[in-house]
Amino acid sequence: xxxxxxxxxxxxxxxxxxxxxxxxxxxxxxxxxxxxxxxxxxxxxxxxxxxxxxxxxxxxxxxxxxxxxxxxxxxxxxxxxxxxxxxxxxxxxxxxxxxxxxxxxxxxxxxxxxxxxxxxxxxxxxxxxxxxxxxxxxxxxxxxxxxxxxxxxxxxxxxxxxxxxxxxxxxxxxxxxxxxxxxxxxxxxxxxxxxxxxxxxxxxxxxxxxxxxxxxxxxxxxxxxxxxxxxxxxxxxxxxxxxxxxxxxxxxxxxxxxxxxxxxxxxxxxxxxxxxxxxxxxxxxxxxxxxxxxxxxxxxxxxxxxxxxxxxxxxxxxxxxxxxxxxxxxxxxxxxxxxxxxxxxxxxxxxxxxxxxxxxxxxxxxxxxxxxxxxxxxxxxxxxxxxxxxxxxxxxxxxxxxxxxxxxxxxxxxxxxxxxxxxxxxxxxx
Amino acid sequence: xxxxxxxxxxxxxxxxxxxxxxxxxxxxxxxxxxxxxxxxxxxxxxxxxxxxxxxxxxxxxxxxxxxxxxxxxxxxxxxxxxxxxxxxxxxxxxxxxxxxxxxxxxxxxxxxxxxxxxxxxxxxxxxxxxxxxxxxxxxxxxxxxxxxxxxxxxxxxxxxxxxxxxxxxxxxxxxxxxxxxxxxxxxxxxxxxxxxxxxxxxxxxxxxxxxxxxxxxxxxxxxxxxxxxxxxxxxxxxxxxxxxxxxxxxxxxxxxxxxxxxxxxxxxxxxxxxxxxxxxxxxxxxxxxxxxxxxxxxxxxxxxxxxxxxxxxxxxxxxxxxxxxxxxxxxxxxxxxxxxxxxxxxxxxxxxxxxxxxxxxxxxxxxxxxxxxxxxxxxxxxxxxxxxxxxxxxxxxxxxxxxxxxxxxxxxxxxxxxxxxxxxxxxxxx
Numbered sequence: 137x138x139x140x141x142x143x144x145x146x147x148x149x150x151x152x153x154x155x156x157x158x159x160x161x162x163x164x165x166x167x168x169x170x171x172x173x174x175x176x177x178x179x180x181x182x183x184x185x186x187x188x189x190x191x192x193x194x195x196x197x198x199x200x201x202x203x204x205x206x207x208x209x210x211x212x213x214x215x216x217x218x219x220x221x222x223x224x225x226x227x228x229x230x231x232x233x234x235x236x237x238x239x240x241x242x243x244x245x246x247x248x249x250x251x252x253x254x255x256x257x258x259x260x261x262x263x264x265x266x267x268x269x270x271x272x273x274x275x276x277x278x279x280x281x282x283x284x285x286x287x288x289x290x291x292x293x294x295x296x297x298x299x300x301x302x303x304x305x306x307x308x309x310x311x312x313x314x315x316x317x318x319x320x321x322x323x324x325x326x327x328x329x330x331x332x333x334x335x336x337x338x339x340x341x342x343x344x345x346x347x348x349x350x351x352x353x354x355x356x357x358x359x360x361x362x363x364x365x366x367x368x369x370x371x372x373x374x375x376x377x378x379x380x381x382x383x384x385x386x387x388x389x390x391x392x393x394x395x396x397x398x399x400x401x402x403x404x405x406x407x408x409x410x411x412x413x414x415x416x417x418x419x420x421x422x423x424x425x426x427x428x429x430x431x432x433x434x435x436x437x438x439x440x441x442x443x444x445x446x447x448x449x450x451x452x453x454x455x456x457x458x459x460x461x462x463x464x465x466x467x468x469x470x471x472x473x474x475x476x477x478x479x480x481x482x483x484x485x486x487x488x489x490x491x492x493x494x495x496x497x498x499x500x501x502x503x504x505x506x507x508x509x510x511x512x513x514x515x516x517x518x519x520x521x522x523x524x525x526x527x528x529x530x531x532x533x534x535x536x537x538x539x540x541x542x543x544x545x546x547x548x549x550x551x552x553x554x555x556x557x558x559x560x561x562x563x564x565x566x
Numbered sequence: 567x568x569x570x571x572x573x574x575x576x577x578x579x580x581x582x583x584x585x586x587x588x589x590x591x592x593x594x595x596x597x598x599x600x601x602x603x604x605x606x607x608x609x610x611x612x613x614x615x616x617x618x619x620x621x622x623x624x625x626x627x628x629x630x631x632x633x634x635x636x637x638x639x640x641x642x643x644x645x646x647x648x649x650x651x652x653x654x655x656x657x658x659x660x661x662x663x664x665x666x667x668x669x670x671x672x673x674x675x676x677x678x679x680x681x682x683x684x685x686x687x688x689x690x691x692x693x694x695x696x697x698x699x700x701x702x703x704x705x706x707x708x709x710x711x712x713x714x715x716x717x718x719x720x721x722x723x724x725x726x727x728x729x730x731x732x733x734x735x736x737x738x739x740x741x742x743x744x745x746x747x748x749x750x751x752x753x754x755x756x757x758x759x760x761x762x763x764x765x766x767x768x769x770x771x772x773x774x775x776x777x778x779x780x781x782x783x784x785x786x787x788x789x790x791x792x793x794x795x796x797x798x799x800x801x802x803x804x805x806x807x808x809x810x811x812x813x814x815x816x817x818x819x820x821x822x823x824x825x826x827x828x829x830x831x832x833x834x835x836x837x838x839x840x841x842x843x844x845x846x847x848x849x850x851x852x853x854x855x856x857x858x859x860x861x862x863x864x865x866x867x868x869x870x871x872x873x874x875x876x877x878x879x880x881x882x883x884x885x886x887x888x889x890x891x892x893x894x895x896x897x898x899x900x901x902x903x904x905x906x907x908x909x910x911x912x913x914x915x916x917x918x919x920x921x922x923x924x925x926x927x928x929x930x931x932x933x934x935x936x937x938x939x940x941x942x943x944x945x946x947x948x949x950x951x952x953x954x955x956x957x958x959x960x961x962x963x964x965x966x967x968x969x970x971x972x973x974x975x976x977x978x979x980x981x982x983x984x985x986x987x988x989x990x991x992x993x994x995x996x
Contacts, residue, residue, distance in 0.1 A: 158716055158858050168783070168896045169715050267713075273859045275713025282712075282889075283697075283705025285599050286588055286879030353598070411865055414844050428588050429703045429866065429876035435841055436862035446859035449716030459712075459889050466598045 140173035141456045143239075144204035146227055147216035148181035148188055151241055151268070154441030155214065155448050156190045166449075170456035174449075177210050205230035212237035212263070212455055214448060220244040232256045232264075239451040241268035241444055247342035250349060250356035251471060254463035263460045265451025270343040271296060271420040273436035273443030275450060280350045280424065281465045287426035289351040293389035293564075294422035295415055296343040298438040299334040300366050300386040302326045304403075305416040308374045308383065314367060326418055336365035337386060337401040344388030347422070348399055349464045352392060353471060356464075357399070360476035361388075364402035373489055373561060376517065376530045377405055380487070383413040384561065396475035398482060405487050405563040480539040485514065485563035488545065490529045491556040494522050498553045499529075505547040506533070509540040526555050532563065570603035571886045573669075574634035576657055577646035578611035578618055581671055581698070584871030585644065585878050586620045596879075600886035604879075607640050635660035642667035642693070642885055644878060650674040662686045662694075669881040671698035671874055677772035680779060680786035681901060684893035693890045695881025700773040701726060701850040703866035703873030705880060710780045710854065711895045717856035719781040723819035723994075724852035725845055726773040728868040729764040730796050730816040732756045734833075735846040738804045738813065744797060756848055766795035767816065767831040774818030777852070778829055779894045782822060783901060786894075787829070790906035791818075794832035803919055803991060806947065806960045807835055810917070813843040814991065826905035828912060835917050835993040910969040915944065915993035918975065920959045921986040924952050928983045929959075935977040936963070939970040956985050962993065 145152050159166070159174055167173055178196040180203070198204055201223050204213050213231040215238065217224040224242055231238050238257065240246070246253070246269055257264040267277045271294070280289070295301050299321060306317040318335065321327035333339045345358040366386050377384050382405035390399045406413040411433055415421040420438030425431050437443035454460075464471060492498050499516075506513055512534040520527040533541070545558045575582050589596070589604055597603055608626040610633070628634055631653050634643050643661040645668065647654040654672055661668050668687065670676070676683070676699055687694040697707045701724070710719070725731050729751060736747040748765065751757035763769045775788040796816050807814050812835035820829045836843040841863055845851040850868030855861050867873035884890075894901060922928050929946075936943055942964040950957040963971070975988045 154858070161857075162716060162718065165718060166716070168900055169892075171897075273862055275709050278708065278713050279705050282884065283708050283880055284876065285883040286592060286596070286876050288592065288595060411841060411844050414841050426876065427591075428584070428872040428879075430870075430873055432703055432864065432866035434862065434864045437860045440860075442858040443860055446714065446716050446856065449858075450713055453715040454712065457891065459891075461887065461889075462599075467601075470598055 138172040140175040141211055141452065142175050142177035142209055143212045143214050143452060144178045144180070144207060144210040145176060145214045145216065146180045146201040146204055147218070148179060149216065150441045151444045151448070152181065152216040153188045153190055154445030155216070156192065158445045158449050160190065166453065170453055172456055174452055174456055178204055178207060180204055202227050202230050205234055205236060210236060212239060212452065215240040215242060218242055218244070220248040225249065228253065229256070232260055232262060235260055235262055237263040237455050239265040239448055239455070241272070241448060243269040243339070243342040243346060247345040247356060247358040250346060250464070251468060254468040257463055258468050263455045264463045265454060266346070267451050268444050268447035270346050271422055271436065271438045272440070272447045273438065274420060274422055274434045275447065276347070276422045276434060277350060278450070279434065280347070281461055284424060284426045284429055287428045289424060289426050291389065291391040291425040292347050292351045292422070293387050295385055295412065295420050296340045296388050296422070296438065297334055297386060298418035298420055299327045299331065300340070301416065301420070302418045303335070304366060304369065304384055304386065307369070307371055308378070311371065313371050314369060335367050337363045340386060340388045341401045344390055344399055344401060348390035348397065349471070351390065351424070352397065352474065353464065353466045354397060354474045355471045357397070357476065360397065361399040361401055362479040366403050368559060369403050369561070370559065372528060373559060376489065377487070379517070380405070380515070380532060381408050382406055382563070383408065385412065387564065392474065393477045395477035395481045398477040400479065400482065403561050405561055407566065410566050480542070482538040483535055484538070485535050485565060486533045486541055487561045487563055488531050489559040490548065490554055491526055492529050493553040493555065494525055494527045495553055501551050501553070502548050505544045509544040511536045511540055511544050535565070568602040570605040571641055571882065572605050572607035572639055573642045573644050573882060574608045574610070574637060574640040575606060575644045575646065576610045576631040576634055577648070578609060579646065580871045581874045581878070582611065582646040583618045583620055584875030585646070586622065588875045588879050590620065596883065600883055602886055604882055604886055608634055608637060610634055632657050632660050635664055635666060640666060642669060642882065645670040645672055648672055648674070650678040655679065658683065659686070662690055662692060665690055665692055667693040667885050669695040669878055669885070671702070671878060673699040673769070673772040673776060677775040677786060677788040680776060680894070681898060684898040687893055688898050693885045694893045695884060696776070697881050698874050698877035700776055701852055701866065701868045702870070702877045703868065704850060704852055704864045705877065706777070706852045706864060707780060708880070709864065710777070711891055714854060714856050714859055717858045719854060719856050721819065721821040721855040722777050722781045722852070723817050725815055725842065725850050726770045726818050726852070726868065727764055727816060728848035728850055729757045729761065730770070731846065731850070732848045733765070734796060734799065734814055734816065737799070737801055738808070741801065743801050744799060765797050767793045770816060770818045770831045774820055774829055774831055778820035778827065779901070781820065781854070782827065782904065783894065783896045784827060784904045785901045787827070787906065790827065791829040791831060792909040796833050798989060799833050800989065802958060803989060806919065807917070809947070810835070810945070810962060811838050812836055812993070813838065815842065817994065819994070822904065823907045825907035825911045828907040830909065830912065833991050835991055837996065840996050910972070912968040913965055914968070915965050915995060916963045916971050917991045917993055918961050919989040920978065920984055921956055922959050923983040923985065924955055924957045925983055931981050931983070932978050935974045939974040941966045941970055941974050965995070
């Protein structure tokens with residue numbers, strides 16, 4: 137039997153502890169599958185005294201995480217600290233410099249420095265695994281790099297943040313407004329005390345940047361993503377959505393268009409006929425549209441100790457089995473920059489909810505603005521009648537360019553009879 | 567650059583032609599991903615003159631497919647002939663003997679001879695790829711062998727036959743009886759002239775046998791599968807299903823129970839809350855329940871030129887990248903036989919439709935039979951009232967053992983007031 141793969145784990149929070157538990161539970165099974173043991177050579181975490189419910193007897197403890205990357209008894213560094221800078225980055229850079237393999241769950245780091253890390257890792261000939269950084273319970277990086285290796289990917293999109301999906305599902309099913317649903321999610325541990333990264337779409341954007349790079353063979357471009365979160369989605373939008381045949385989901389989407397790489401993160405109206413509309417609660421889903429394989433959707437847990445540990449260990453198994461691939465599917469030196477297709481060039485259908493005074497002439501003013509921008513209205517709903525009072529009006533459009541849509545909405549927003557900024561949600565066509 | 571991987575393709579039907587087209591379309595892209603070319607060294611098919619719409623200029627043509635396996639200019643044989651015996655088997659056995667890699671889409675062959683082929687392939691140290699044999703557009707073999715390598719799989723199940731799913735969807739959505747829906751599927755090319763293998767569940771069972779082996783590390787055991795097809799599913803069952811909160815799907819299911827390996831293929835009542843209930847038409851879906859990753863579902867095309875070619879080429883890319891793994895996840899020598907858990911030991915809930923004479927006392931006789939077998943009734947529907955005439959009665963049960971259920975149904979089937987054999991469909995609990 138080949139000698140054991142010796143790993144050093146940095147960070148023993150939920151995920152790190154999950155990795156230890158998995159390796160302790162399935163030691164024999166992994167030997168059967170890899171032909172060698174995966175041994176925990178050393179760990180590093182902040183609080184040595186904490187009871188994590190896993191047995192770390194006999195495992196060396198290093199106070200300095202970066203020391204794992206210099207340790208001659210360690211083959212692979214498992215980075216579970218998180219954050220785009222600081223210790224996590226230093227640890228990984230040092231591990232690469234010292235020729236050690238790297239496995240990480242750090243999406244922020246990859247979104248910010250993925251291309252340069254890939255370049256360095258490949259120059260050193262080391263393995264660099266990051267399956268856990270996107271949708272932990274779904275082996276999507278492997279699917280894109282290997283399962284669909286024979287395809288040109290046309291579009292990749294998904295529900296990449298379980299917190300947002302939990303909140304949107306809870307708003308719909310329990311008829312709660314956003315703030316109340318967020319508070320519930322925090323109570324249940326699905327959202328953090330500071331939920332900004334999740335609810336404002338940043339976490340989704342980190343993951344999308346990684347997926348787009350693997351799918352399209354271009355450098356990671358987080359800055360090129362148009363990002364909107366879910367905090368402006370109203371319960372009434374969710375109700376209107378259902379009436380119109382949609383569920384609202386926060387999606388990250390990337391595709392190559394004639395203008396370049398379009399990467400967007402925002403709430404979407406998803407037709408009920410698309411299976412992703414039915415992915416609820418804390419589940420994630422990723423759809424790959426590829427030229428030969430056609431449409432493939434994978435649904436699974438996006439976070440949590442078990443699913444993320446499963447992804448980390450899958451990367452370790454690849455390394456133990458001596459499977460090594462270019463980080464982003466093609467060698468980093470061949471990643472070809474693609475211009476960013478700005479959101480203004482996006483073409484699609486739109487849902488807009490207006491809050492207007494119920495008075496003759498309002499509709500004429502609004503529809504005139506659309507007409508002047510060549511935006512064609514697909515449907516119009518004014519459910520409530522309350523002359524002189526404020527009522528919601530909902531419109532959906534046929535496919536149009538976002539720039540035209542924005543001009544029309546700006547003009548409508550200035551009408552005296554329009555009392556709140558129009559709420560626009562893109563309708564996705566699949 | 568490493569020298570090209572030279573492949574020989576046996577069989578140029580839909581899939582073979584699709585593989586040629588993919589390799590012609592994505593030659594450069596594959597070089598970028600593999601670091602070497604994948605060249606078609608030779609082909610073999612029955613009708614040399616047929617116009618397949620792909621350019622085979624300069625490709626050697628061998629009349630004898632098995633000759634590909636002896637050709638010194640061929641590194642990997644791609645077997646797309648099909649069938650558990652005959653040329654396909656001889657070709658693959660010869661390729662292994664001659665130390666050539668094998669890629670195949672042949673589920674029947676693997677279901678029948680998978681373990682012995684894996685043993686021979688591993689003894690020779692050759693690569694053996696069969697991703698295309700199960701749910702072509704879903705890289706499920708890779709997911710099980712690699713993506714979930716850190717997990718003990720608890721259950722694997724799925725919609726593995728697009729023909730059956732197309733027929734069941736068409737029955738439900740177009741309100742057609744089975745025979746009419748089958749005829750439509752044949753017209754549209756979704757079902758073959760002799761549809762037996764598809765509609766009687768045999769094709770699903772072939773695929774399930776393969777999945778179970780990879781998932782549980784046991785020898786392929788096709789003979790140990792309980793198989794029922796969809797030809798007995800009535801339109802009224804589909805209607806009652808919806809009323810009860812289910813869609814009917816033909817599933818293949820495998821899990822380890824206290825009695826051994828349970829492998830079943832039959833129509834199932836699937837709760838609408840499970841996303842697999844919403845996988846419609848010709849799509850396939852595979853669900854993996856694993857101890858750390860939790861539940862993962864992948865949805866994609868199960869057949870067709872593009873998706874199957876995508877799977878074949880993914881295997882070729884693995885070989886070109888020198889990625890080689892044990893065929894069924896652990897070395898064939900370590901596959902551990904597991905006793906078959908007979909269907910009579912299955913525990914679950916049941917749906918039964920009776921055709922009875924509407925007469926006082928009928929219900930009492932039927933429910934007495936359930937009571938005597940300790941089967942607890944969950945619901946009972948007798949929608950129509952037509953004293954003295956024949957009416958349908960539907961019952962669902964709480965969880966019970968299949969043996970008890972069968973005894974109760976046998977007794978009820980003998981009642982004078984019961985006019986047709988009871989139709990039983992298992993309710994899956996997820």
